[in-house]
Amino acid sequence: LKTSCDELAVMGGSPAFSDTLHVGRPNIGDRSEFLERVNGILDRRWLTNNGICVQEFERRLEALLGVKHCIAMCNATVALEITIRALGMTGEVIVPSFTFVATPHSLQWQQITPVFCDIDPETHSIDPRRVESLITPRTTGIIGVHLWGKPCKIEALAEIAGRRNLRLLFDAAHAFGCSHNGRMIGSFGDAEVFSFHATKFFNTFEGGAVATNDDDLAARIRLMKNFGFAGYDNVVYIGTNGKMSEISAAMGLTSLDHLEEIITINRRNYAAYASGLANVQGIRLVPYEGADRYNYQYVVLEVDEQAAGIHRDMLLQALHAENIMARRYFYPGCHRMEPYRSYFPNAGMLLPETERLAERVLSLPTGTAVSEEDIVDICSIIRLVLKNGVEVTNALANGKNT
Ligand code: T4K
Numbered sequence: 001l002k003t004s005c006d007e008l009a010v011m012g013g014s015p016a017f018s019d020t021l022h023v024g025r026p027n028i029g030d031r032s033e034f035l036e037r038v039n040g041i042l043d044r045r046w047l048t049n050n051g052i053c054v055q056e057f058e059r060r061l062e063a064l065l066g067v068k069h070c071i072a073m074c075n076a077t078v079a080l081e082i083t084i085r086a087l088g089m090t091g092e093v094i095v096p097s098f099t100f101v102a103t104p105h106s107l108q109w110q111q112i113t114p115v116f117c118d119i120d121p122e123t124h125s126i127d128p129r130r131v132e133s134l135i136t137p138r139t140t141g142i143i144g145v146h147l148w149g150k151p152c153k154i155e156a157l158a159e160i161a162g163r164r165n166l167r168l169l170f171d172a173a174h175a176f177g178c179s180h181n182g183r184m185i186g187s188f189g190d191a192e193v194f195s196f197h198a199t200k201f202f203n204t205f206e207g208g209a210v211a212t213n214d215d216d217l218a219a220r221i222r223l224m225k226n227f228g229f230a231g232y233d234n235v236v237y238i239g240t241n242g243k244m245s246e247i248s249a250a251m252g253l254t255s256l257d258h259l260e261e262i263i264t265i266n267r268r269n270y271a272a273y274a275s276g277l278a279n280v281q282g283i284r285l286v287p288y289e290g291a292d293r294y295n296y297q298y299v300v301l302e303v304d305e306q307a308a309g310i311h312r313d314m315l316l317q318a319l320h321a322e323n324i325m326a327r328r329y330f331y332p333g334c335h336r337m338e339p340y341r342s343y344f345p346n347a348g349m350l351l352p353e354t355e356r357l358a359e360r361v362l363s364l365p366t367g368t369a370v371s372e373e374d375i376v377d378i379c380s381i382i383r384l385v386l387k388n389g390v391e392v393t394n395a396l397a398n399g400k401n402t
Helices: 030-042 050-064 076-086 102-108 128-134 154-163 215-224 246-257 260-275 311-323 352-358 372-387 389-397
Strands: 069-073 092-096 114-117 137-145 167-171 191-195 208-213 283-285 301-303 361-363
Touching: 030 050, 030 246, 050 069, 050 208, 050 246, 069 076, 069 215, 069 246, 076 102, 076 137, 076 167, 076 191, 076 215, 092 102, 102 114, 102 137, 114 128, 137 154, 154 167, 208 215, 215 352, 246 260, 260 301, 260 372, 311 361, 311 372, 311 389, 352 361, 372 389
Parallel strands: 092 114, 092 137, 137 167, 167 191
Antiparallel strands: 069 208, 191 208, 283 301, 301 361
16 A cells, blocks of 8 residues: 555556556456357357347346337447437437537437537536527437436426427436336336447447337337348338347346346445545545435546645546556547537537536446455545645656656
8 A cells, every 4th residue: 555655656656556457347247157158159150130149138128127128239329329310300409518429429420410418517417407498499309318327307308308399318328227216227218228338337248228118119220220121121211230249148148147246346346435535625426326226337536626636637647657547537528529519619608517527527447357455545546646636746747757
């Protein structure tokens, strides 16, 4: 354990970790179970196109989420694109800017304009109080993002969507295994989209799924993700290729068998961070509160430069020097990325909370690759860096060890 400023890697000491710690290190589940499923796939010589692993995966997801339809896809971005199209969204759609860039890209990709809405500083998700003023005659929908697996203000968004006749889609990329008022995320709005990317706590290598209770919508999505084929030689719709492969579904089935264990480890890690960072001035650990279920896959800090005595970016560099690869998700906000910053150069003026938060957030490593002991060390390094904020900032400004 490092106790003095000189020992920090950023001051010339050696890194605290010889193996790099990442945000988004995949959880593997049971390797032999997975390999057994892979052998089955190879034996059957059925590798994709609605194979039995995909079918079993979809049925198990529907049961877990309590929804009528769950359609497995190659990734969440394509799942969003297809769902947006199947919902008939056109013109303008209201989305947060404080999200992964895939959310607005899935609109812009099909010439729909994302209209960026500011976030609620408490939830970090789209602020329903600001949605209504962004509605124009061209608006056809709202996409809420359950950021960090914390549900959006679902009821308020549903009320606006219902009254203004808008489609309501949730980007639930972070919220698999989470609930809202006792109901699993997956059954809200017109549809919800999950990501099972490698960096998600529940992964299928690459993958995603759309959950909905709408029979017609589900039927359209199923056609669209398979080129529009409604049987041999019969295309009834414009479509694309959004299919999940068998090997991804095999990983999904294995991950499903270990879902609770992974969440338990994430919860344990989160608790270790909470106790290790308790009463540290200037740092707020984004809370997971109330009776709902969370997956705890994101451990997010807000760093208040004034109170902490160091800017988030300096803390980030100090952690990287220790081989703790914290990330600034979702800096700088989508409105500051192309093509949006060229399209809407003044968007930031309408997004004060997004701009403020983007300067403060830091995601820390968690998951099964990180131990409680690692977290004790990470927290003690964060404390040490903050205690020596001036020295660390000066050293970085002078280019020492960078
Ligand atoms: N909506 C939201 C709100 C999202 O957050 C995302 C994805 C999407 C939609 C779209 O979902 P998908 O189409 O991807 O299903 C990563 C992921 O690629 C992305 O899925 C995720 N959100 C986003 C938050 O994070 P990057 O560019 O930060 O990934 P990268 O390559 O820097 O990886 C992150 C860390 O994970 C690395 O430091 C190393 C570690 N890692 C990564 C991979 C892929 C591993 O240890 N092993 C691995 O196999 O985007």
